[in-house]
Amino acid sequence: MDSLLIRGGTPLHGEVTVSGAKNAVLPILAATLLTAERCVIRRVPRLSDVTFMVQILRSLGAEVAMEGNTITVESPQIKGVGDYDLIRKMRGSICILGPLLGRLREASVSLPGGCVIGLRPVDLHLKGLRALGTSIEVRNGNIVAKAPDLRGAEIFLGGRSGPTVLGTANVMMAAVLAEGVTIIESAACEPEVTDLAVFLNAMGARITGAGSPTITIQGVSKLHGAEHEVIPDRIEAATFAIAAAVTNGEITIKGARAEHLGAVLDKLREAGVSIERKGTSLIVKRAGKLRPVDITTMPYSGFPTDAQAQMMVLMAVTEGTSIITERIFEGRFMHVPELARLGTDIAIEGPSAIVKGGKPLSGAPIMASDLRASAALVIAGMVAEGETVVNRIYHLDRGYENIDEKLRGLGAQIERVAER
Numbered sequence: 001m002d003s004l005l006i007r008g009g010t011p012l013h014g015e016v017t018v019s020g021a022k023n024a025v026l027p028i029l030a031a032t033l034l035t036a037e038r039c040v041i042r043r044v045p046r047l048s049d050v051t052f053m054v055q056i057l058r059s060l061g062a063e064v065a066m067e068g069n070t071i072t073v074e075s076p077q078i079k080g081v082g083d084y085d086l087i088r089k090m091r092g093s094i095c096i097l098g099p100l101l102g103r104l105r106e107a108s109v110s111l112p113g114g115c116v117i118g119l120r121p122v123d124l125h126l127k128g129l130r131a132l133g134t135s136i137e138v139r140n141g142n143i144v145a146k147a148p149d150l151r152g153a154e155i156f157l158g159g160r161s162g163p164t165v166l167g168t169a170n171v172m173m174a175a176v177l178a179e180g181v182t183i184i185e186s187a188a189c190e191p192e193v194t195d196l197a198v199f200l201n202a203m204g205a206r207i208t209g210a211g212s213p214t215i216t217i218q219g220v221s222k223l224h225g226a227e228h229e230v231i232p233d234r235i236e237a238a239t240f241a242i243a244a245a246v247t248n249g250e251i252t253i254k255g256a257r258a259e260h261l262g263a264v265l266d267k268l269r270e271a272g273v274s275i276e277r278k279g280t281s282l283i284v285k286r287a288g289k290l291r292p293v294d295i296t297t298m299p300y301s302g303f304p305t306d307a308q309a310q311m312m313v314l315m316a317v318t319e320g321t322s323i324i325t326e327r328i329f330e331g332r333f334m335h336v337p338e339l340a341r342l343g344t345d346i347a348i349e350g351p352s353a354i355v356k357g358g359k360p361l362s363g364a365p366i367m368a369s370d371l372r373a374s375a376a377l378v379i380a381g382m383v384a385e386g387e388t389v390v391n392r393i394y395h396l397d398r399g400y401e402n403i404d405e406k407l408r409g410l411g412a413q414i415e416r417v418a419e420r
C-alpha cells in the first residue's frame with residue numbers, strides 16, 4: 001500500500017485542470033448496459049473506482065476499451081448476474097441494478113456493503129424498483145430482482161436524509177425502458193444526476209425535469225448508442241480551492257463549472273476567500289484574514305457532504321470557533337481523530353463538529369479512512385509544520401486522478417512512497 005509523504009508550509013501556486021466527475025461517470029458507465037450499441041464516454045477520470053466499474057461491466061459480458069480518458073463500451077450480449085466479490089467492493093456498483101432490469105428484466109447484484117462513512121442502506125433503491133413492478137428478494141447477500149413487465153409509476157423517493165443520488169439514478173435507468181410514464185418525486189438534484197439524464201436522452205430516452213425534485217420519464221422500447229463528455233468534478237474543484245485557501249496560496253482551477261459549486265463558493269467567500277471567475281476557470285486566494293463559518297451539509301444545491309472534511313481543515317487553521325454539522329451521513333467524521341494528531345482542536349457533539357481553529361499544526365503519521373477524509377488529511381499535511389505521512393492512500397486514488405502529481409504541479413512538497 002502506498003503513502004504520501006508531505007512537507008508542509010508551501011503555499012500552492014499555479015494552474016490545475018479538473019478531471020471528469022467520478023460520481024457522474026460511474027452511473028453513466030452503468031447506463032451503457034442499456035443498449036447493445038457502441039457508447040463512447042469522454043473525460044473519464046483514471047480512478048480505481050472507474051477501473052472497478054469497467055471490470056464489473058466486463059464480468060457482465062460487455063466489451064470495454066479504455067484509451068486515455070475515453071472509454072468505449074459495446075454490450076451485444078450481457079448477463080444479469082454480477083460477480084459477487086467484485087460488486088461488493090464498491091458502493092457505486094449498486095447502480096448496475098437499474099440498467100440490468102431495464103435491459104434484461106432481471107438482475108442479481110450483491111448487496112453493497114456499508115462503508116466507513118455510514119450504513120448506506122439501499123431501501124429507497126428497492127422501493128423505487130418495486131414501484132416499477134420489480135419483485136425483489138435479498139438472498140445470500142444478493143439482491144435478486146425480476147421485472148417481467150416493467151411499467152411506469154409515480155414514486156416518492158425521499159428518505160430520512162433527503163433524496164438518494166444513486167437511488168434516483170437506478171430508478172431512472174430502469175424506467176427509461178419501462179412501459180409508460182414514471183414520475184420520480186423528491187428526486188436527487190445533483191449535477192451528476194442531470195449528466196446521467198443528458199447521456200440517457202442522447203441514447204434516445206425521454207427524460208424531463210432532471211436537476212429538479214421531479215423527474216418525468218416516458219418509457220421507450222429501445223435505446224441506441226451515444227457519445228458523451230462527462231461533466232467536470234465539482235468536488236475535486238472544491239478540494240483544490242480549499243487547499244489553496246488553507247495553504248495561503250493563489251491558484252487557477254481550469255475547467256471547473258462554478259454553477260455546480262454555488263454553496264461551496266458562497267461559504268469560501270464568507271470565510272474570507274476570494275474567488276474570481278474567468279471563463280471556465282476559477283482564481284482562488286485568501287482575501288485577507290480568514291473568518292470562522294458554520295456549515296451544515298445538505299442535498300444539492302446545499303453544501304455538499306463530499307466537501308465537509310476538506311472544509312473542516314480550513315476552519316482548523318482559522319482563528320475562532322466554527323460548527324460543522326453533517327446531515328447526510330451518520331459516520332462522516334473519521335478524519336477528526338487523525339486531524340487531532342496534527343494538533344487540531346475539534347470536539348464532536350452528535351452530528352456536529354465544533355472546530356476551535358487557529359492553533360498551528362505540526363506534521364505526524366496519519367491514516368486515511370475514506371475518500372474525502374483522505375483529501376482533508378493531505379490538505380492538512382500541506383499546512384502542518386514539518387513532515388506528514390498519510391497512509392492507506394488507496395482511498396484517495398478511488399476518487400482523485402493523480403492528485404499528488406496535480407498538487408506537485410502547484411508547488412506542494414508531496415511524494416508517493418511505499419507505506420512506512
Ligand code: EPZ
Binds near residue numbers: 162188372
Ligand atoms: C452518492 O452516494 C455519492 N456517490 C456520494 O459520494 C455522495 O456523498 C452521496 O451521493 C450524497 O451526495 C456516488 O455517486 C458514487 P445517497 P449515494 O443515496 O447515492 C440515505 C464520494 O465521496 N439513503 O444520496 O450512495 C443514505 O444513507 C461519495 O464521492 C437511504 O437511507 O448516497 C444517506 O444518508 C461518498 N436509503 C442519504 O440517503 C437508500 O436507499 C444520501 O445517500 C439510499 C440512501
